[in-house]
Amino acid sequence: MSISEFGLSIDENSTKRSLSIYVHIPFCSSKCKYCSFVSMKATEDDKKRYFEDLVTEIKMHATKYRSIYTVSSIYIGGGTPSSLDYYYIRDLLSCIYKNFAVKNSAEITIEINPNSVDKNKIREYILSGVNRFSIGLQSISQKVLKEMGRTHTADDYQKAIATIRDFGVRNISTDIIIGYPGQKLQDVKDTLALLLKLEIPHISAYMLSVENGTPLKKLVDNGSVGLPSENLVISMYNYIFNTLTENGYNRYEFSNFAKPTFESFHNKIYWKRKDYLGVGLAAHSYIDGTRFANTENIAEYADLIENKQTEPVSISKNLTDEERKEEAVMLSLRTAEGLDLNAYKDEFDENFLAKHKAKVTKLIKEGFLILTKDNHLICTNKGFLVLNAIVLELVS
Numbered sequence: 493m494s495i496s497e498f499g500l501s502i503d504e505n506s507t508k509r510s511l512s513i514y515v516h517i518p519f520c521s522s523k524c525k526y527c528s529f530v531s532m533k534a535t536e537d538d539k540k541r542y543f544e545d546l547v548t549e550i551k552m553h554a555t556k557y558r559s560i561y562t563v564s565s566i567y568i569g570g571g572t573p574s575s576l577d578y579y580y581i582r583d584l585l586s587c588i589y590k591n592f593a594v595k596n597s598a599e600i601t602i603e604i605n606p607n608s609v610d611k612n613k614i615r616e617y618i619l620s621g622v623n624r625f626s627i628g629l630q631s632i633s634q635k636v637l638k639e640m641g642r643t644h645t646a647d648d649y650q651k652a653i654a655t656i657r658d659f660g661v662r663n664i665s666t667d668i669i670i671g672y673p674g675q676k677l678q679d680v681k682d683t684l685a686l687l688l689k690l691e692i693p694h695i696s697a698y699m700l701s702v703e704n705g706t707p708l709k710k711l712v713d714n715g716s717v718g719l720p721s722e723n724l725v726i727s728m729y730n731y732i733f734n735t736l737t738e739n740g741y742n743r744y745e746f747s748n749f750a751k752p753t754f755e756s757f758h759n760k761i762y763w764k765r766k767d768y769l770g771v772g773l774a775a776h777s778y779i780d781g782t783r784f785a786n787t788e789n790i791a792e793y794a795d796l797i798e799n800k801q802t803e804p805v806s807i808s809k810n811l812t813d814e815e816r817k818e819e820a821v822m823l824s825l826r827t828a829e830g831l832d833l834n835a836y837k838d839e840f841d842e843n844f845l846a847k848h849k850a851k852v853t854k855l856i857k858e859g860f861l862i863l864t865k866d867n868h869l870i871c872t873n874k875g876f877l878v879l880n881a882i883v884l885e886l887v888s
């Protein structure tokens with residue numbers, strides 16, 4: 493079924509600007525120990541109310557943006573969107589299609605957890621226009637999953653993949669985490685072996701970040717669990733990079749690996765600093781050089797939308813030229829494409845190489861950066877491992 497069967501007229505060749513939409517679903521059936529994403533357990537009434545508020549928020553945005561943009565991608569993330577009954581997602585997508593012009597070719601992703609989907613849900617998602625699934629596996633080791641507070645097994649994951657594929661959908665991504673306390677290099681090898689066996693075309697491998705306010709942070713701080721050494725985490729990352737590269741994947745961003753044609757359009761929008769609109773609790777947006785974020789407080793979110801009838805934004809910042817330059821460097825160096833120096837010159841009317849000559853020359857000499865023939869500054873493998881330090885050096 494195509495999006496237009498929801499009753500829309502879509503101009504694929506529209507000359508309007510392109511917009512990506514992120515929708516945040518802040519509900520999970522349980523909370524993983526490491527996770528600081530805004531997500532909670534909720535009653536059915538809370539969920540119903542939240543989705544009514546989402547619809548109102550979408551309509552508010554549509555009055556402002558519908559005439560300027562066509563939508564090229566939608567990402568329903570969380571939280572765990574799949575922890576809800578399918579009709580919430582169906583009605584949400586239908587609301588976006590009715591209020592925005594969404595291209596038939598739009599990439600439409602939903603994040604799912606392995607044990608919160610069944611055949612019926614997957615079918616309904618696909619009928620609603622979803623054409624890409626992002627599944628959080630994290631690890632296949634039952635021990636590690638338990639340590640993380642995950643409630644699914646590797647078996648649940650395999651069943652979910654089989655169900656999606658039964659409907660003919662190939663565009664599947666899987667998230668894994670490396671560097672979790674107690675995780676061994678062998679766990680990472682086994683997890684990757686399964687993903688390769690299943691021919692998963694897109695893999696996001698995230699290095700664990702110990703976030704403030706999480707149960708994991710407390711455990712680390714009070715010494716009950718120890719973090720793996722930096723060397724072990726680097727070995728895990730290098731193993732993933734080498735194995736996936738040998739198997740035909742392209743590392744198109746530091747944590748993201750894809751077979752040809754399976755790179756995520758939506759993810760690239762973030763790194764390229766193109767316009768995206770975040771809808772829902774704690775969702776972030778970037779439109780016309782302004783970054784803004786919705787409130788993280790669900791009661792305030794409801795109050796702003798229902799009573800004040802206003803956009804639920806809590807922070808907004810119009811970036812200065814210097815801030816946009818910093819972001820350009822920071823985000824592009826994470827990608828395989830690197831910093832496009834010609835595009836940088838066009839955007840900022842500044843020659844990056846001339847301005848940072850001494851630092852860039854040093855970083856190239858030391859093997860952290862490469863300057864390509866087509867004038868892109870890209871990180872080497874060695875550079876990727878100290879990315880934050882390189883960015884700091886270049887923007888300070």
Ligand SMILES: C[S@@+](CC[C@H](N)C(=O)[O-])C[C@H]1O[C@@H](n2cnc3c(N)ncnc32)[C@H](O)[C@@H]1O
Pocket residue numbers: 526527528529569570571572573603604605627628629630667668669698699700701702703
């Ligand atoms: C927004 S989460 C939601 C996905 C989905 N609920 C799940 O858990 O599978 C997206 C991904 O972020 C990653 N993630 C979350 N917290 C992380 C952390 N503290 N460090 C590294 N990766 C993290 C996990 O791999 C997770 O699958």
Ligand code: SF4
Pocket residue numbers: 519520522523524527528529531570571572605628
């Ligand atoms: S990792 Fe996913 S399932 Fe776990 S708490 Fe975070 S959003 Fe929820």
